[in-house]
Amino acid sequence: MRRNLEGRAPRLAHRLPALLALVASTLVAACGASQQPVYDVVIAGGRVMDPESGLDAVRDVGIRGGKIAALGERPLLGKTRLDAKGLVVAPGFIDMHEHGQHPLAYSYQVRDGVTTSLELEIGVPDVDAFYAEREGKTVVNFGATVSHPGARIAAMHDPSTTLLPTGDAARRNATPAEEAEILRRIEHGLERGALGVGLGLQYTPGASREEILEVFRTAAKHPGAPVFVHLRYMGLEEPTNALTALQEMLGDAQVSGAPLHVVHIHSSGLKATPILLGMVAGAREHGLDVTTEAYPYDAGETLIESALFDDGWQTVLGITYGDLEWPKTNERLTAESFARYRKEGGEVILHFIPADAVEAAITSPLTAIASDGGLEPVGTGHPRATGTFARVLGRFVRERKALDLMTALRKMTLLPAQRLEKRDPAMRDKGRIRVGADADVTVFDPATVEDRSTYGHPLEASAGIRFVLVNGVPVVIDGKLRDGVFPGKPVRAPVERPKATE
Ligand SMILES: [Zn+2]
Incomplete structure (x- = not known):
């Protein structure tokens, strides 16, 4: 029976709903009076890899009610059978740093193996609205922090219409009344189940150290709520460098x-990346709860109108106009075009991260893989938005052998789940392949998995991601996205205060 059905699985995939009944009846006929349980879905004969238990063996994965219900050494029966022979069956990837929180972005993330997409760096200004807008309409699981830049935008009446401030909220110290309002908004977001607080300190240079310490104290009042930080400064230039920026954050976390x-x-970190990694390791050794992440590219992307490009950016970033790329036209910028586009506003690509910094960060055992993707709803952006996870598996693991496969998977699954599980206990059932875990599963071909997006063409789906299941529902079958299927659920901390009493 196993042999008979194997050839049928890929074709079944395309016509899944129509053929479900037929397959189910075939199975029942084939098994006769057997009392073997029939699962909703069986992922059959793949190499199952679980970074928590270390399991690395061929198994059938039986899924029922959205959960992993069995890991069979012998064949299991399923109403739907996905043939994973020769493929790796891994926990679905958890992306902690995803600014693209809309249907087009999700549709590419899931084809890069992502089953949970989280906006934690900058966060969102309105936690209730974020979850309400996505409930029942989203292919992957979703979640967010409450935004410190967003709280500043609102409290300081900044004219920005994006997640990053452009006026007073970027550059000016808050008055005592404004600071109280910023903290009130953050407190409210945490009470409503935000996964933590998002800080973009380089985008809000006007936020004083005293204000930021109070933001940490506000987070600390809520069980397990981390502060996610884009550091205040970059690189190794004295005196405002990434070391002092990280020292401030470690101090605030400690206090x-x-x-x-x-x-x-x-x-x-740029050139200082190995030093920063050493600081994180040392802080952890001395008992501080600190974690970190990286994406596998040597260019970044941000808004050209943001405070990052205020006077002196060439020194801070160690680059000049020609290292900036305007993705709409793929042109490298000059002083003239920079000034013109800064007035217009929009996404800009910065070629600024030294290759050995990327290498040090991606191969460090400390870092989770997180995309920092920000695909625009119109389809422009950095290729990391659509190719981060396949890029690590294809280029760093297979081609260059810079990482072993289990270590890479750990960075994409278990590390992010562990980062969040003190805040949302439901995360204990994600990032793992074990009985009782959520059936968020990514099945890929280790011989062909690869990113396809480039700076000029960021809308190329990754190759080699064969099947993706979210809460037990197949959403990618034979590399193709199924339309109109929305099994994604909120990842949200327990709500502390009912909405009605706000
Ligand atoms: Zn950032």
């Missing part, structure tokens, strides 16, 4: 007790 997560350590 307040709030856990700390440093985003994209290599694009803040």
